[in-house]
Amino acid sequence: MNNYIKEETGVFKSVCPLDCPDQCGLLLHKEDGRIVRVDGDPEHPVTRGAICNKVRNMTERIYDAKRLRTPLKRVGPKGAGLFEPIGWDEAIGTITAHWKELIADKGAEAILPYSFYGNMGRLGTEGMDRRFFNKLGSSRLLYTICQIAGTEGYKATMGGSVGIDPEDTVHSQLIIMWGINAVSTNMHQIMLAEKARKNGAKIIAIDVHHNRTGKWADWFIPLRPGTDAALALGMMHVLFAEAMVDEAFLEAYTIGSEELREHVKAYDPVTVAGITGVPADDICKLARIYGSTPASFIRIGNGLQHHDNGGMAIRTVSCLPALTGAWQHKGGGAIKSNSGHVQHNTRALQRPDLRERPTRQINMNLLGSALLELEQPIHSLFVYNCNPALVAPNANKVREGLLREDLFTVVHDLFLTETAMYADIVLPATSSFENTDLYLSYWHHVVQIQEPVIAPYGESKSNVELFRLLARSMGFAEEAFRDTEADMIRQTLDNESNPNLEGITYEVLADEKFRKASVKPLFPGRLATPSGRIELYSSSLKTRGLPPLPTYIPLPDEGAMFRFIPAPNHNFLNSTFSNNDKHVRMEKQPKLIMNKEDAARLGITDGDYVRVWNSRGACELAASVGADVLPGVVVSQGLWADDANGGKALVNSLTPDREADMGGGATFFSGQVNVERLDRQPERTA
Structure with missing residues (x-):
């Protein structure tokens, strides 16, 4: 039996198991064989003792009365x-x-x-x-279901899931949170960004929803769903037109810069404003800030890849650091995923x-x-x-x-x-x-081991x-x-x-509990692309029948009123915690966030219950009316368990199961819905 289990009382090192980039180091406080408190491990080199509420309340989940005990x-x-x-012997025997x-x-x-x-x-x-x-x-x-479209798109540009060390982002001079609600889903990137902000860094958030990260940023830029590639191409237009690109870096480390230079002439700010909903002046301002800041960093989120054009969207955004040569400056570059390291x-x-x-x-x-x-x-x-x-x-x-x-x-x-x-x-x-x-993070470079702390x-x-x-x-x-x-x-x-994993063994981890991989900066160096360079022009995409240059491809039109984004919430992680009473109480209720102009047109006021539907299904949510989304867009947050809402908030009954442009990825955020006010409140079971 593991020694951690033998010791009935004490504090033991652990790892957060959630599908989250931060993968925090934890300290589990145990009394009489039972975990009584979960804290962050201050010795962890990246997470440094800070943890989210989801994990801080993990004991509510581990010892939930609804937890299964037998087959x-x-x-x-x-x-x-x-x-x-039934017993395990009967269960295994029946299955086999x-x-x-x-x-x-x-x-x-x-x-x-x-x-x-x-x-x-x-x-x-x-x-x-x-x-x-x-x-x-x-x-x-x-x-x-999660990241494949974006992984394929990023790989087409950069050769694999590699970016800068997140710990270096304390040196970033400009941080763009693009399609990521990092306050809720990557909190330690926020902590690092705060250190950079104290050193003078500006923080910009680009998203379809003025969420917690948008409210935290210095400048929030709302855009229409699925138009991220167009915005990035509009930035490129300005960067080339105003000679704000690093020609030496392009010559040394990229292929296709001349083709891209010609290609983006079609994406002038006025044209891109008509696609994205971002004013032309703001497109120019964004590009100029980005082009004039050497150590600029883009944290590329999962949001923009969950569209029919998601792979190309990530590919397009990932080209931006090459244009300015941001990769060669400490704190400059991008992170989509670091799992390749x-x-x-x-x-x-x-x-x-x-x-x-x-x-x-x-x-x-x-x-x-x-x-x-x-x-x-x-x-x-x-x-x-x-x-x-x-x-x-x-x-x-x-x-x-x-x-x-x-x-x-x-x-x-x-x-x-x-x-x-x-x-x-x-x-x-x-x-x-x-x-x-x-445990291997897909954001930081720390490898960790989990050993049993409690008995099954x-x-x-x-x-x-x-x-x-x-x-x-x-x-x-x-x-x-x-x-x-x-x-x-x-x-x-x-x-x-x-x-990078040299020197990291089972024995080392059993003794030390974690160790950071030895990862070198990408540049100077050779990437895993066919050319060994950043591929602004991708022959491999061309052979697959996809545009070789970054391109905006409009989303399909399903003919309903609104673009619908079923985004994550703050207190669940996908469906995890959605059936645990403590986390449900913290999140309160499922909502549909909509623009006040749309709500007024439909006779909906804040707090009304609404029916949301399309040809795939329907659900009932409480309307949250304001200016946090653009007209024509509605956003829900969280996957709510059936027993928390009578099964009437099943937002994935509305989402399409089409395949994205790359990797067969999910298109959760490309659906469209209709909305109407309900004259009654939905029945609720909890």
């Missing part, structure tokens, strides 16, 4: 929530017996694993689970060699279609680290698929989630504080332990299924292709 078997209709407890029969009859591709990064520990998200499904030969899930050995962790033959791939954004429309149907769904009934786009279609009586569904989670309500077998999962796991809750099991049991029951004899967590961490960190 469950469905005894009523799907979706009715009628289950009875069903799968063996299904494989013999339909083939292993009739089984689909569905997961994401509800817990960012690498062993629990892409370790024993991937090994198991590779050996099983199931259909493969394409992990596209700490890239681990995914092959050793996931063991794709265990898969005997290629199998079909299914985009996780198209789950509804996959469950209802495939010629060779999915007959079993295994869900973990994710809650697709709440988080997947076109959610009504997803739930229709989950209702299929011939779909054998298993869910492994801490709670009886919206997805688990449709399951045949539900398995209780451990929290991260009950596991051993490895009830009969819950970790993903690693669960998939070992399933492998044994399926008769898989490979050594890969007997590896310990320590073995897997050693294998994961053994990555000769990434010298």
